[in-house]
Amino acid sequence: MSRKPIFAANWKMNKGASETEDFIQSFLNKTQGLNLAADIVIAPPFISLPRLADLLHNSNPGKNAHAVQIAAQNCSQYDSGAYTGEVSVLMLREFFVHYVILGHSERRSIFGETDAVINAKIKKAREANLKPIFCIGETLEEREGGKLESVLKTQVTEGLKDISEKDLSDIVIAYEPVWAIGTGVTATSEQAQEAHAFVRSLIAGLYGSEPAAKVRIQYGGSVKPGSAAELMACPDIDGALIGGAALEPQSFLEIIKNGTAE
Numbered sequence: 001m002s003r004k005p006i007f008a009a010n011w012k013m014n015k016g017a018s019e020t021e022d023f024i025q026s027f028l029n030k031t032q033g034l035n036l037a038a039d040i041v042i043a044p045p046f047i048s049l050p051r052l053a054d055l056l057h058n059s060n061p062g063k064n065a066h067a068v069q070i071a072a073q074n075c076s077q078y079d080s081g082a083y084t085g086e087v088s089v090l091m092l093r094e095f096f097v098h099y100v101i102l103g104h105s106e107r108r109s110i111f112g113e114t115d116a117v118i119n120a121k122i123k124k125a126r127e128a129n130l131k132p133i134f135c136i137g138e139t140l141e142e143r144e145g146g147k148l149e150s151v152l153k154t155q156v157t158e159g160l161k162d163i164s165e166k167d168l169s170d171i172v173i174a175y176e177p178v179w180a181i182g183t184g185v186t187a188t189s190e191q192a193q194e195a196h197a198f199v200r201s202l203i204a205g206l207y208g209s210e211p212a213a214k215v216r217i218q219y220g221g222s223v224k225p226g227s228a229a230e231l232m233a234c235p236d237i238d239g240a241l242i243g244g245a246a247l248e249p250q251s252f253l254e255i256i257k258n259g260t261a262e
Contacts, residue, residue: 003214003216003238004037004038004039004216004238005037005038005039005216005232005238005239005259005260006038006039006040006041006172006216006218006238006239007038007039007040007041007239007240007242007252007255007256007259008040008041008042008043008071008099008101008133008172008174008218008239008240008241008242009041009042009043009242009246009247009252010043010071010073010101010104010220010241010242010243010246011042011043011044011045011048011073011246011247012045012073012106012243013045014045014247015044015045015048015247016045016047016048017047017048017050017051019048020044020048020051020052020055021051021055023247023249024042024052024055024056024068025055026249027068027249027252027253028068030249030250030253031067031253034257036067036256036257036260037260038239038256038259038260039069039239040067040068040069040256041068041069041070041071041098041099041133042068042069042070042071042246043070043071043072043073043099043101044070044073045073046072046073046087049070049072049092049095049097050095052070052095053070053095053096053097056068056070056096057096069098069099070095070096070097070098070099071097071098071099071100071101071133072087072092072097072099072100072101072130073100073101073104074087074100074101074102074104074107074121075087075088075089075092075100075102075121075124075125075130076088076089076121076124077117077120077121077123077124078124079124089124089125089127089128089130090128092128092130093128093129093130097130098130098131099130099131099132099133099172100121100125100130100131100132100133101132101133101135101174101241102118102121102122102125102132102133102134102135103118103121103122103134103135103136103155103159104135104176105135105137105176105178105181106181109178115154115155115158115159116158118134118158118159119158119159119160119161119162119163122134122159122160122163122171123162123163126163126167126170126171129170131170131171131172132170132171132172133172133173133174133218133241134159134160134171134172134173134174135174135176135220135241136152136155136156136159136173136174136175136176136199137152137155137175137176137177137178137181137220137221138151138152138177138178138179139178139179140177140178140179143177143179148195148198149198152175152195152198152199152202153202156173156199156202156203156206157202157206160206165207165208165211168203168207168211168215169211169214169215171215172215172216172217172218172239173199173203173215173216173217173218174217174218174219174220174241175192175195175196175199175217175218175219175220176219176220176221176241177191177195177221179221180221180222181220181221181222181243182222182243182244183222184222185221185222186221186222186223186224186227186231187219187221189230189231189233189234192219192231192234192237193234193235193236193237196217196219196234196236196237197235197236199217199236200212200213200215200217200236203215216238216239217236217237217238218237218238218239218240218241219231219237219239219240219241220240220241220242220243222243222244222245223240223241223242223245223255224245224251224255225245225251225254225255225258226258228240228254228255228256228258228259229258229259229261231259232258232259232260239259240255240259242255
């Protein structure tokens, strides 16, 4: 089954409003005239979302601007209230946000987000018609301890608990081996494909073979222009969630181009 690849830039805690403007202007200039057969998503810090939305939707930016979609890096599982520092899904909708990254390993390990919290956030995102980029992945200790499949099974099963087949169709899964995030180490194409195929088999077990064949599963973990083509050639890899290499317009574009080349 043909699945449209999706390439998402996760800027993490980088790029304020002025740097966002510089990046977008450069990126849009570089993509003029290109027919990139992929969904392109950029996830800036919360504070840069208004400027990004303005650049892409309100400033007559050119016909190719609308090919870039906006993601948030997180959202609250609550609608409103006394939750200092949190951002709700309805607030995100005001800035043309279509995707939201949930379950990233940094949110799990640094901020203590559990599978139950991530599941609640996925449900809240879908209530607002946001498309979750649902991150899963094992640590090096878990992989070396033979726990890869059990870790992924728990994360997928608990993260998607009570999620309907209809909502699954608007969820992107991002497999990110924790040991490869920000380390410069990329999983081999064989390692990545094996994990992606296993995740797809988990989805088949939960929802059936047809929904599993349709769901998009990205790879994340030190993706670079040089590794993109080999990774994206794997049958179960449908794009990439990119950190450091997506902070520079040319590098991000080269990953997209290399990852979609026939």
